[in-house]
Amino acid sequence: MELWEVSLVLLAVLAVLLVCGVWIAVTLLAVGLVAMFAFTNSPPGALMATTVWGSSASWSLTALPLFIWMGEILFRTRISEDMFRGLAPWVEPLPGRLMHTNVIGCGIFAAISGSSAATAATIGRITIPELKGRGYDETMAIGSLAGAGTLGLLIPPSIIMIVYGVAADVSIARLFVAGVLPGILLMTLFSGYIALWALMNPDRTPNREKVTTLAEKIYAARFLIPTVLLIGAVIGSIYSGVATPTEAAVLGVVGSLLLSVVGGSLTWSNFGASVMGALKTSCMIAFILTGAAFLTVAMGFTGIPRAMAAWIAEQGFRPWQLIAVLTVLFMILGCFIDGISMVVLTASVILPSVKAAGIDLMWFGIFIVLVVEMAQITPPVGFNLFVLQGLTGKDMFYVARAALPFFFIMTLAVAIIWIFPEIVYYLPGKMFNLR
Amino acid sequence: MRTALNAIYKGSGLLAGFFLVGIAVLSLVQIGSRLLDFAAHSYDEFAGYCMAASSFLGLAWTLRCNEHIRMTLAIGGLRGWRRRAMEIVCLTAASVITGYFAWASVAMVWTSYKLNDVSQGLVPIKLWIPQSGMALGLAILLLAFVDDLLAALTGGTTSYSLAETAKKAADSPAFER
Numbered sequence: 001m002e003l004w005e006v007s008l009v010l011l012a013v014l015a016v017l018l019v020c021g022v023w024i025a026v027t028l029l030a031v032g033l034v035a036m037f038a039f040t041n042s043p044p045g046a047l048m049a050t051t052v053w054g055s056s057a058s059w060s061l062t063a064l065p066l067f068i069w070m071g072e073i074l075f076r077t078r079i080s081e082d083m084f085r086g087l088a089p090w091v092e093p094l095p096g097r098l099m100h101t102n103v104i105g106c107g108i109f110a111a112i113s114g115s116s117a118a119t120a121a122t123i124g125r126i127t128i129p130e131l132k133g134r135g136y137d138e139t140m141a142i143g144s145l146a147g148a149g150t151l152g153l154l155i156p157p158s159i160i161m162i163v164y165g166v167a168a169d170v171s172i173a174r175l176f177v178a179g180v181l182p183g184i185l186l187m188t189l190f191s192g193y194i195a196l197w198a199l200m201n202p203d204r205t206p207n208r209e210k211v212t213t214l215a216e217k218i219y220a221a222r223f224l225i226p227t228v229l230l231i232g233a234v235i236g237s238i239y240s241g242v243a244t245p246t247e248a249a250v251l252g253v254v255g256s257l258l259l260s261v262v263g264g265s266l267t268w269s270n271f272g273a274s275v276m277g278a279l280k281t282s283c284m285i286a287f288i289l290t291g292a293a294f295l296t297v298a299m300g301f302t303g304i305p306r307a308m309a310a311w312i313a314e315q316g317f318r319p320w321q322l323i324a325v326l327t328v329l330f331m332i333l334g335c336f337i338d339g340i341s342m343v344v345l346t347a348s349v350i351l352p353s354v355k356a357a358g359i360d361l362m363w364f365g366i367f368i369v370l371v372v373e374m375a376q377i378t379p380p381v382g383f384n385l386f387v388l389q390g391l392t393g394k395d396m397f398y399v400a401r402a403a404l405p406f407f408f409i410m411t412l413a414v415a416i417i418w419i420f421p422e423i424v425y426y427l428p429g430k431m432f433n434l435r
Numbered sequence: 436m437r438t439a440l441n442a443i444y445k446g447s448g449l450l451a452g453f454f455l456v457g458i459a460v461l462s463l464v465q466i467g468s469r470l471l472d473f474a475a476h477s478y479d480e481f482a483g484y485c486m487a488a489s490s491f492l493g494l495a496w497t498l499r500c501n502e503h504i505r506m507t508l509a510i511g512g513l514r515g516w517r518r519r520a521m522e523i524v525c526l527t528a529a530s531v532i533t534g535y536f537a538w539a540s541v542a543m544v545w546t547s548y549k550l551n552d553v554s555q556g557l558v559p560i561k562l563w564i565p566q567s568g569m570a571l572g573l574a575i576l577l578l579a580f581v582d583d584l585l586a587a588l589t590g591g592t593t594s595y596s597l598a599e600t601a602k603k604a605a606d607s608p609a610f611e612r
Contacts, residue, residue, distance in 0.1 A: 017528065021510035021521060023503045026529045029536060048536060049543035053566060057487040059479040062458045065489065069455065243466075246482070250462040275452045279489065282455065283497040284504060286490035338504060380508060 003307050006039050010302075024341050028291025032298035040301045048294050055293035056286065059246065061166055064285060066249035067157045069278035071113040073256040076274060077265050079227060080126040083108060086223035089212040096198035097205055099136060099144055100191055102127050106148035107187045108224070110155035111231040112252065114162070116376050117383045120149025124391045137204045139402045140197060142392055146399060147406025148190055149384050150373035153339070155183035156235055157249065160372055163285065163340055164365045167292055167347035172245045173238050174428045175365050180235070181423045182366055185416065189409045226262070230255045239431060285340060292344030299348050309352035320418065322357045326350070327371060327414060334375025338383065342372060366417065366424045374410045377403040440582060447575050448496025454489035454568075458482050477556035484565035491572025495579040501595035501602070519587055526584040526593070533580055537573035544570045 013034050017027040029048075036044035055061075083105050091100035105123040113119050124145045131141040153160050156176030165172035198205045212220070234252045237243035243251065260266040299305055312322065333342055346368060354364050376384040379400040388399045417423050461482045468475035497503055510521050546552075548563040583593040 018506045019509050020524055021505050021507060022525045022528050023505045026532050030532050045539035045542060049539040053543065053569060056490055057483040057565065059483045062482045062486045065455050066459060246462050247466055250459050253459055275455060279452045279455050279493045280497045280500055280502040283490055283493035284502045287494060287503060
C-alpha cells in the first residue's frame with residue numbers, strides 16, 4: 001500500500017470516530033492502534049503501555065494540574081469583583097470607558113490562570129452585568145469579553161502551552177516567557193479597537209460617571225495589589241530562573257489559598273471542590289496526552305510524518321507559505337475540534353514538516369496558541385462561546401458575530417508576529433539561565 | 436452492586452485527588468529543601484509518579500462527571516433510538532480500546548515485577564508499584580465504560596448524560612479549558 005493511501009485510511013478512521021462522538025483520547029488511541037496493527041509488524045501492546053507510562057509519569061507535566069488547581073481556587077474567591085473595582089477608575093477617562101475592564105481584567109486574570117474559558121467566565125461574571133446595568137453597548141461588551149478571554153491561553157501560565165511544550169519537547173518556561181509580549185500586543189490591539197469604535201460611535205457609550213483624582217485612582221488600585229503580587233511571584237520566578245514552572249505553580253497554589261483565606265472564602269468544602277474540579281480537568285487533558293503520546297509513536301512507525309516533511313522540503317515551500325496554509329487549516333479545524341486536540345494532533349503529525357521548513361518550534365508554539373485562541377471563538381465548537389452563551393443567555397451565533405472583529409484582530413496579530421518575530425524572541429533571549 | 440460500583444469510582448477519584456495534592460506537597464518540599472539546604476532526593480521522580488497515579492485513577496470519575504471531551508456536534512442532534520444506537524457504538528469502541536490498553540498495562544506491570552525493574556533515581560523504587568496505579572486506573576475506566584454500555588443496552592441513561600443534565604440544571608459554567 002502506498003503511504004498516501006495509508007494516510008487516507010487513518011484520516012478516515014480519525015474523522016469517523018470523532019464525528020460519531022467517541023471520546024477524543026480514545027479516538028487518538030484507536031487511530032494509533034489501527035496504524036500499528038494494519039501497517040507495521042511491531043506488536044502494539046507493550047509499546048503502548050511503555051510509551052504512555054513514560055509520558056505520563058513525567059515531572060514536567062506536574063505543572064499542569066497545579067496551574068489548573070490554582071485557577072479553580074481563584075475562581076472561588078472575590079477576585080473578579082476586586083479587579084473591576086480597582087480597574088474602573090483608571091479606564092473611565094479612555095474612549096470606550098469601562099469596556100476596557102474586559103480587556104485589562106482578562107489580561108490580568110490570564111496572568112494567574114491558564115485557561116481561556118476560566119478567564120472569560122471569571123471576568124465576565126462581573127463585567128457583563130456591570131456593563132449592561134450602565135447602558136453599554138451589549139454586542140461590543142460581549143464581543144470584547146469573548147476576544148479578550150482567549151488571552152488566558154497566551155499570557156502565562158497557560159495550560160495549552162504546557163500541552164504543546166510536553167508534546168513538542170519545547171521548554172515550558174521559555175514558552176511561558178515568550179507569550180508575554182504577544183499577549184500585551186493583543187491587549188493593545190483589542191483596547192485600541194474598542195477606543196476606535198467608541199470614537200466612531202459616541203452615542204453608544206455612556207457618559208463618565210464621575211471624575212476621580214489621581215489619589216482616588218491609586219486608592220482604588222489597592223484592590224489589585226494581591227493579584228499583582230501573585231502574578232509577580234508566578235511569572236517573576238520563572239523569568240528570573242529561580243523556579244521551574246512546577247515550582248512556580250505551587251507558589252501560585254499557596255498564594256491563591258492565602259488570598260482565599262484572607263478573603264474568607266476558604267472552607268473545607270470549597271477546598272475539596274477546588275481539588276476535585278482541578279482533578280477532572282487535569283485527567284481529561286492527561287487522557288488526551290496519553291492518546292497523543294501513543295499516536296506520535298505509532299505515526300513514527302508508519303513513516304507518514306517523515307515522508308510529509310521530506311515532501312515539504314522537496315517542494316521548497318517558503319516558511320510563510322507553510323504558515324499561511326497552516327493558519328487557514330487550523331481556522332477550519334478550529335471550528336470543529338477543541339484546541340488541545342488540535343495541538344496534540346499537530347505535534348504527532350505536522351511538527352517534522354514545520355522543523356523541515358526551518359521554523360523555530362518556540363515561535364511555532366506561540367503561533368499555534370494564537371490560532372487556538374481564534375478557534376475558541378469560532379462556531380460551532382468554541383469553548384469561549386459556550387461560556388458566554390451560559391453567561392449572557394444569548395445564542396452562540398450572536399456571541400460569535402459579536403466576537404468577529406476580535407477574530408480578525410487576532411489574525412492581524414499572527415501576521416505581526418510573523419513580520420516581527422522579535423516580539424516572541426526578545427524576552428526568552430533576556431531570560432536568566434535556568435538551573 | 437450499584438452502590439459498590441459507585442463507591443469504586445468515587446474512591447478512585449478521591450485517591451486521584453489525594454495524589455494531586457501530593458504533587459503540590461512534594462514540590463513544596465523541594466522548594467523548602469533548596470531554601471533550608473537539606474536534601475530532597477528524587478522528589479521529581481516521586482512527583483512524576485503522583486502525576487501518573489492522579490491522571491489514571493481519576494479517569495473513571497472524570498468520565499462519570501462528563502468531563503472527558505468528545506465531539507458532540509453530530510451525536511448531540513440525535514434523539515430517541517438513534518441517539519441510543521450511537522451511544523452504544525461509542526461505548527463499544529471505548530470499551531474495546533480501553534480493554535486492550537488496560538490489558539497491555541497489566542502486562543507491563545507484570546513484566547516489571549518479574550524482571551524486578553527499579554527506577555534510576557537516587558532512591559530506587561520497584562517500578563511495578565507506581566505502574567500499578569496506571570493499570571488499576573485503566574481497569575476501573577474499563578469498568579465504567581462497560582457499566583455505561585450495559586446501561587445504554589438495557590435502555591437506561593448513561594452516567595455522563597445524567598451528569599450533563601445535572602450540570603445544566605445547576606448552571607455552572609464549563610471550566611478550565
